[in-house]
Amino acid sequence: MYNLAGYIVYLPLVGFLVNGLLGKKLSSEKLSGAIGSGVVGASFVIAAMMFIEMANSRVDERSHIVTVFNWISTGSLSVNVAYQVDQLSILMTLIVTGVGFLIHVYSIGYMRGDPGFWRFFAYLNLFIFMMLNLVLADNFVLMFLGWEGVGLCSYLLIGFWHDRKFDTGGYKAGTATTSDAAKKAFIVNRIGDFGFLIAMFLIFKTFGSLGFEDVFSRAAASITSGNTTIFWITLLLFLGATGKSAQIPLFVWLPDAMAGPTPVSALIHAATMVTAGVYMVARCSVLYALAPETMQIVAVIGICTAVFAATMAVVQNDIKKILAYSTISQLGYMFLGLGVGAFASGIFHVMTHAFFKALLFLGAGAVIHAMHDEQDIRKMGGLEARMPTTYRTFLVAALAIAGLPPLSGFFSKDEILWRAFSQGSVIYWLLGWLCAGLTAFYMFRLVTLAFSGEARWSHDKHPHEVPKVMTIPLVILAVLSIIGGFVGIPQSLGGDNAIERWLEPIFERATVSLTIVNEGSRASEYLAMVLAVAIAVGGIYLARIIYRKRTDIVARLSASFGTVYRVLLNKYYVDEAYDAAIVRPVVKGSERLLWKGFDVGVIDGLVNGLASSMKRLSGLMRRLQVGVAQTYALAFVIGIIVILGILVLK
Amino acid sequence: MTVASPGVPLNYYLTLGAILFSIGVVGVLTRRNAIIVFMSIELMLNSVNLTLVVFSSYLGNSTGQILVFFVMAVAAAEAAVGLAIIIALFRNKQTVNIDEINIMKW
Amino acid sequence: MNFESIFLFVVAGVAIASAILMVTRRNPIMSVLFLIVNFFCLALLYLALNAQFIAIIQILVYAGAIMVLFLFVIMLLNLKDERSRREKPGYTKIIAVALACIVLGELLVSIVVSGTSGLLAASPLAAQLGTVESIGKVMFSEYLLPFEVTSIVLLAAIVGVVVLAKRGSE
Numbered sequence: 001m002y003n004l005a006g007y008i009v010y011l012p013l014v015g016f017l018v019n020g021l022l023g024k025k026l027s028s029e030k031l032s033g034a035i036g037s038g039v040v041g042a043s044f045v046i047a048a049m050m051f052i053e054m055a056n057s058r059v060d061e062r063s064h065i066v067t068v069f070n071w072i073s074t075g076s077l078s079v080n081v082a083y084q085v086d087q088l089s090i091l092m093t094l095i096v097t098g099v100g101f102l103i104h105v106y107s108i109g110y111m112r113g114d115p116g117f118w119r120f121f122a123y124l125n126l127f128i129f130m131m132l133n134l135v136l137a138d139n140f141v142l143m144f145l146g147w148e149g150v151g152l153c154s155y156l157l158i159g160f161w162h163d164r165k166f167d168t169g170g171y172k173a174g175t176a177t178t179s180d181a182a183k184k185a186f187i188v189n190r191i192g193d194f195g196f197l198i199a200m201f202l203i204f205k206t207f208g209s210l211g212f213e214d215v216f217s218r219a220a221a222s223i224t225s226g227n228t229t230i231f232w233i234t235l236l237l238f239l240g241a242t243g244k245s246a247q248i249p250l251f252v253w254l255p256d257a258m259a260g261p262t263p264v265s266a267l268i269h270a271a272t273m274v275t276a277g278v279y280m281v282a283r284c285s286v287l288y289a290l291a292p293e294t295m296q297i298v299a300v301i302g303i304c305t306a307v308f309a310a311t312m313a314v315v316q317n318d319i320k321k322i323l324a325y326s327t328i329s330q331l332g333y334m335f336l337g338l339g340v341g342a343f344a345s346g347i348f349h350v351m352t353h354a355f356f357k358a359l360l361f362l363g364a365g366a367v368i369h370a371m372h373d374e375q376d377i378r379k380m381g382g383l384e385a386r387m388p389t390t391y392r393t394f395l396v397a398a399l400a401i402a403g404l405p406p407l408s409g410f411f412s413k414d415e416i417l418w419r420a421f422s423q424g425s426v427i428y429w430l431l432g433w434l435c436a437g438l439t440a441f442y443m444f445r446l447v448t449l450a451f452s453g454e455a456r457w458s459h460d461k462h463p464h465e466v467p468k469v470m471t472i473p474l475v476i477l478a479v480l481s482i483i484g485g486f487v488g489i490p491q492s493l494g495g496d497n498a499i500e501r502w503l504e505p506i507f508e509r510a511t512v513s514l515t516i517v518n519e520g521s522r523a524s525e526y527l528a529m530v531l532a533v534a535i536a537v538g539g540i541y542l543a544r545i546i547y548r549k550r551t552d553i554v555a556r557l558s559a560s561f562g563t564v565y566r567v568l569l570n571k572y573y574v575d576e577a578y579d580a581a582i583v584r585p586v587v588k589g590s591e592r593l594l595w596k597g598f599d600v601g602v603i604d605g606l607v608n609g610l611a612s613s614m615k616r617l618s619g620l621m622r623r624l625q626v627g628v629a630q631t632y633a634l635a636f637v638i639g640i641i642v643i644l645g646i647l648v649l650k
Numbered sequence: 651m652t653v654a655s656p657g658v659p660l661n662y663y664l665t666l667g668a669i670l671f672s673i674g675v676v677g678v679l680t681r682r683n684a685i686i687v688f689m690s691i692e693l694m695l696n697s698v699n700l701t702l703v704v705f706s707s708y709l710g711n712s713t714g715q716i717l718v719f720f721v722m723a724v725a726a727a728e729a730a731v732g733l734a735i736i737i738a739l740f741r742n743k744q745t746v747n748i749d750e751i752n753i754m755k756w
Numbered sequence: 757m758n759f760e761s762i763f764l765f766v767v768a769g770v771a772i773a774s775a776i777l778m779v780t781r782r783n784p785i786m787s788v789l790f791l792i793v794n795f796f797c798l799a800l801l802y803l804a805l806n807a808q809f810i811a812i813i814q815i816l817v818y819a820g821a822i823m824v825l826f827l828f829v830i831m832l833l834n835l836k837d838e839r840s841r842r843e844k845p846g847y848t849k850i851i852a853v854a855l856a857c858i859v860l861g862e863l864l865v866s867i868v869v870s871g872t873s874g875l876l877a878a879s880p881l882a883a884q885l886g887t888v889e890s891i892g893k894v895m896f897s898e899y900l901l902p903f904e905v906t907s908i909v910l911l912a913a914i915v916g917v918v919v920l921a922k923r924g925s926e
Contacts, residue, residue, distance in 0.1 A: 627755030629748050630687070633678050637855050644862040648869060658761055661867055663801075666768050668863035670775055670794075672856040677779035679852035685784055685830060689791050692822065693775055696798055699814075707805040707886070710879030712894050715886065718810050719895070722817050723906045727913030729822045733829045734920035740833050741923075 001053045005066040005083045008043045008050075008093060009132045015039035015125035023118025033108035036121030040104050040128055044097035051090050059505055062087055065138050065213075072141070079210060084138035088506045091347065091499075092135040092279055095354050099271045100128050102473035106362055107263040109469035110369060120160060124267070127153035131272050135279060139211040140200050143280070147196065147244065150273045151189045157268065158182040158260040178259035185253040192243015192250055199236035202229060216286040220509045225290050234287050234294040238301075241277030246328045247305045247335060252575055254328055258320040262365030265320060270327050270361050271354035278334045278350055285343045285510035292514075299339025299424060303431050306332030308572075310438035314445070315568045318375050319364045322446050326401065327357060329439065333416055336428060341514045342419035343507045344500040348488045349416055351499075352408035355484050356400040359477035363394035366470055367450060370463040377446060382455035386463050389471045391451050393478040398447050400481040402440035402536045408485030410533070415490060418528055429528065436532055440539030448547040492525045663704040670697035684736050684746045688729065695725050764804055771797035782837045784830045788823055795819040806882040809891050 015036055023032050054062050063086035072079040083089075104124060111120050130153055134146025159182030165175075200210065206229050207215045223230055241247070246254040257269050268274070281288060281298065288295055306329045313325035330353050337346035368375055370387060384391050400409035413436065421429035457463070465471070487502075489495020546553050558565045567573070670693060677690025699718045706714025740746055771794050778790035795818050802811035884890055895903055 625755060627752030629751070630679060630682075634852075634855075637675055637679065637859065641855065641858050641862065644859070644866070648862055648866045658764055662768075663805075664867045665864065666771070666801075668860055668867065669772055671863065672860040673772070673775045673779055675856040675859055676852055679855065680849050681779070683784060683835070685826060685835070686779075686787050689787055689826065690779060692818075693778070693791065693794065696795065696818070699810075700798060700801065703802055703805055703807045703810055707807060707882045708879055710881035710885065712885045712891060715807055715810050715891055716895055716899050718807075719813065719891070720902060720906055722813060724909060726817055726822055727910050729825060731913050731916045731920070733825060734917040737829060737833065738920050746833065746835060 001050055002064040002085055003066055004046050004050070005064075005085050005136065006068050008046050008097070009083065009129060009136060011039040011043050011046075012125045012128040012132065016122050016129060019118050019122035019125060023122055026118070029108070029112065029117050032118040032121050033104075036125050037101060037104035037108065039125060040097055040101045043128070043132070044094070044101050047090060047093045047097055050085060051094060054085075054087070054090060062505070076208065077204070077210070079139055079141045081142060082138045083136040084212065085136065086506060087502050088279075088282065088347065089136050091351070091503070092275075093132060095351055096128065096131050096135060096272050099354050099358050099477070100124075100131075100267060102476055103263050103267045103271075103358060103362065106266075106365075106470050106473040107261075109467050110263055110365055111261065116160065120157075120261070123153055123156045123160070124263075127157065127268060127273075131276070134276055138213070140203060140215075141210050143283075144193075144196060144200065147240070147276065147280075148193060150268070150276060151186060151193070151244070154189075154257065154268050154273060155182045155186040157264040158185055158257050160260055160264065164259070181253075181256040181259040185257050188250050188253040189243045192240040195236040195239030195243070199233050199240070202233045202236070206230075206233070212283065216284075216509065219286050219290060220513070223290050225292065225513060227290060230287055230291045231293055234284070234291040235297065237280065237284060237287075238294060238298055241281055241335075242301065243277075244280075245274050245277030245331050245335070247277075247301050247332060248308065251305065251309070251328050252578060255321050255324045255571070258318070258324050262320065262361055262368060265323070266358045266361035266365065269324065270357035274327060274331055275334070275350045275354070278331065278338065278346055281335070281338050282343050282347055282507075285338075285507050286513070288338070289341070289510035289513035295339050295341065297339075299336050299420075299428060302332045302335030302337075302339050303420075303428055303435075304332070305329070306336065306435045307431055307438075308332075310435050310442065312568055312571055313442040314438060315565060317378055319367065319377050319380075319446065319450060320361075320375060322377075322442060323357070323360055323364060326360075326439065326443070329435065330357065330401070333413065333432065333435075336420055336424075336432060337416040340420050340424035340428065341511065342416060342423060343510065344503040345412065345415040345419055347503060348499050349412040352400070352412040352481070352484050355477055355480040356397040356407075356409055359393060359397040359474060359481055360401070362470070362474055362477065363390050363397065366390045366466040366474070367463075369466055369470075371457065374457065377449040379457050380450045381453045381457070383451045383463055387451075387465050389465060389474065393471075393474040394451070395447060396478040396481055398443045402443055402540060403436055403532060404536055405533065406482075406485065408481050408483070411485035411488045411490070414529055414532055415488060417532060418490075418525055421524070421528060433532060433535060437535035437539045440536040441543050444540045444543035445547055448544055452544075453548060490525075492522055492529075660704065660708050664701060667697045667701040667704070670694075670700070682747045682749055684739075684748050684751075685733075687748065688732055688736075692725065692729065695721060760804075764801065767797050767800050767804075771801070784835050784837075785827070788826050788830065792819050792823050795823070806886040808886045809888050810886070 015038070018035055019032050026032065063084070065082055065084050067080050067082040069081050070078070071081045104121070107120065107124065111117050114120065127150060130146045130149030132146070134143055134150060137143040137146060159179040162177065162179040162182075164178045203215055204210055207218050209215060209218075219230070239250075243250040254269060254274070258265055260268075288298070309325045309328035309332065313322050313329065316322045316325060330349070334346045334349050334353070337343075337349060366387065367380065367383065367390065370383075370390075371380065374380070396407070400407040403410045403413045405411075417429055417432045417436070420432055486495070488497055488499045490497050570576075674690045674694035674697065677693065678687055681687050681690065699721055702714040702718050702721070704714075706712060706718075736746055739751060743751060745751070774790045774793040774797065778787045778794065781787045781790065795814060799811045799814045799819075802808075802814060
């Protein structure tokens with residue numbers, strides 16, 4: 001069974017090739033959509049069968065490595081295209097292919113009528129292929145291939161409608177198009193990838209190999225905690241993670257990535273690609289456990305990003321931007337979990353977040369689709385009755401992300417907050433708790449403004465429920481959002497935390513190195529749970545009151561806290577700051593130094609100089625052609641003299 | 651007529667040939683009239699003929715004389731064609747002075 | 757020094773003198789005449805070397821045909837005396853003479869170096885070699901191909917001359 005691992009990865013590649021090469025000729029939306037969704041569905045089925053087999057086998061027999069071919073083999077470096085099927089990667093694979101399949105089906109409805117339909121599905125399949133390479137790789141190089149590949153697909157898909165105008169901050173504000181947003185995503189990611197690459201070099205130098213098993217076993221055996229090299233390796237890897245998973249300082253691309261079609265935002269920027277950083281840190285848990293300083297940095301950046309993004313989400317007016325900042329914030333939670341050593345909890349939140357965030361985005365997409373591309377929530381309202389299925393599923397997702405029991409978000413978020421308190425510090429818990437309140441608040445601000453109340457849209461729009469091909473995935477995701485948390489019911493509530501036990505073998509080498517000070521008692525755990533639920537309910541209630549009944553409060557608050565409001569609305573001017581400090585100097589320097597100085601001056605000068613010196617030389621040479629025969633005769637005689645001289649003197 | 655020893659040494663003939671050749675060179679480089687230049691070239695050819703005949707005679711090999719035969723035939727052909735060219739040139743430019751014929755100048 | 761050698765020295769002297777005169781005359785007809793004298797001297801030298809055939813050919817072809825052709829052309833074109841150079845008075849002449857002297861010097865050096873000074877007299881075979889029959893024998897056996905090719909060369913020359921000298925196709 002396990003040797004079918006290659007099929008999981010390569011079926012989407014086949015889909016990409018078919019749609020990419022033949023899609024335009026076939027020009028049948030049904031066919032392109034069917035092929036695109038079908039391959040992902042098939043991958044999901046294979047992965048599910050593999051999961052079942054894994055579940056039925058003994059714990060120490062659950063990890064397999066399936067080698068497809070030998071990729072690089074030079075000197076001391078040997079890298080295979082090989083896939084590691086173990087508890088962690090099969091879980092990620094199921095998430096990627098399962099949620100991916102649902103989003104593919106949804107896209108058949110969403111992208112109907114678009115002239116680039118086949119191209120869209122080709123890119124989506126390519127993305128799934130790259131993402132599967134990332135999560136199933138058994139070595140850093142193949143993972144990096146997937147890492148770069150998903151960045152590429154993100155670029156291609158964000159800029160899918162490449163000429164549309166788009167509103168960005170900072171660089172090119174006001175004249176930007178979606179392709180500028182795509183470029184921003186790719187370039188910011190590259191900065192992170194630089195960190196990843198340097199880390200890979202250090203790993204190879206330190207451990208002599210780039211395969212996960214080799215590196216981790218050697219690390220666990222020979223490295224002591226606090227080693228400087230490991231500190232740098234983990235820090236640089238984390239830099240890569242901040243790029244891919246949109247943490248401080250490299251989060252600026254994610255809000256602009258909303259320029260792409262909504263299914264793209266759902267798949268790439270909510271459920272899968274952005275979790276690549278989390279997966280990578282979890283996979284390298286052995287290394288991180290040996291670098292406590294880096295763990296602290298991870299946790300601090302995680303919680304800061306979470307709060308930072310949540311504050312910005314409170315004031316945004318574009319439905320997708322709110323969800324984008326929400327994603328950044330929730331990713332911060334995941335990193336907080338990883339940073340305090342709760343690796344399994346971080347992955348658990350990845351799973352539940354995939355369900356409800358994808359659902360939120362798909363629901364937003366349904367709303368945008370019904371409202372004919374209107375994305376400003378101030379211009380919505382009253383959609384409850386007109387789009388019942390969308391409303392109900394959206395409501396489920398919002399409750400899940402707010403963390404209301406017994407929905408999935410409650411269990412995963414609660415686990416992270418509890419571990420943040422017991423394994424980290426109370427400050428982590430406090431900030432996380434406040435952030436949970438903010439999350440509930442802005443989510444229900446969104447729900448209220450978009451769905452409830454009177455209609456505030458212009459009369460030429462006729463919103464209606466979206467077709468079944470779009471609502472069925474919404475319903476499935478809603479069900480998953482409800483029951484998805486039950487795999488992680490903690491022991492304090494009577495469950496056995498199945499997911500943590502499932503992932504335990506992966507992380508046991510790491511948890512051994514960590515000095516976990518488990519400070520909490522059962523009682524404080526219950527207290528924390530109650531407080532979390534309380535602030536969530538409070539946030540929901542506050543949002544409903546302010547935005548339903550007493551909308552004048554909004555006006556008064558934004559008036560009296562004008563500066564704060566403006567700072568938040570302008571995203572703390574981070575884009576503008578980056579633009580002034582980094583982008584503009586680089587562009588200017590490039591222009592003056594590299595372009596005018598080097599390219600034009602040196603290289604062109606060299607080539608042109610060669611040509612003009614040739615010209616001058618031949619100008620001199622042509623004076624030999626006097627046209628008078630006797631001068632040529634003179635030359636003959638001189639030649640004769642020279643030759644005779646050589647012959648005579650020999 | 652048969653020659654009784656001692657005859658003229660070979661080198662004397664060769665010297666004569668060399669002198670005639672260099673006089674021909676002077677003529678080619680110095681004169682402006684194209685026909686005179688031609689005649690100087692003929693002089694040079696003749697000096698070579700002399701050298702060939704001398705060697706043929708002193709070495710007892712008839713190859714040199716055969717070669718002289720061919721040289722003469724070719725020289726005749728070349729003189730004819732060259733003079734035809736000069737006539738054609740004269741028709742166009744009304745002069746046979748070489749330095750006035752420089753259309754092929756850069 | 758017998759009569760033979762003196763005679764040959766005189767003939768050589770006349771050849772050199774006529775050559776120098778040919779090169780320096782301004783009247784082209786005088787140059788032609790001096791060249792004919794030079795050819796006659798060379799014919800005499802060929803005779804002295806037992807190359808009878810070549811000597812007769814020299815007179816017939818060179819002096820008789822080619823020089824006559826030259827005369828025809830000079831008279832056809834009605835060439836006047838060559839005017840002296842206006843620009844660049846003496847430089848070219850001096851350079852030319854210098855170069856010619858260098859050539860002469862090199863040739864003399866090569867003659868001295870080559871070691872043929874041992875040959876003092878004509879080979880006893882020379883007498884038979886110079887006759888028409890012996891040349892004919894060698895020509896039509898060993899050198900038959902060049903002989904035939906020469907005829908083609910002459911054909912080409914004839915065609916070329918006719919085309920070139922034709923009037924008024926342009």
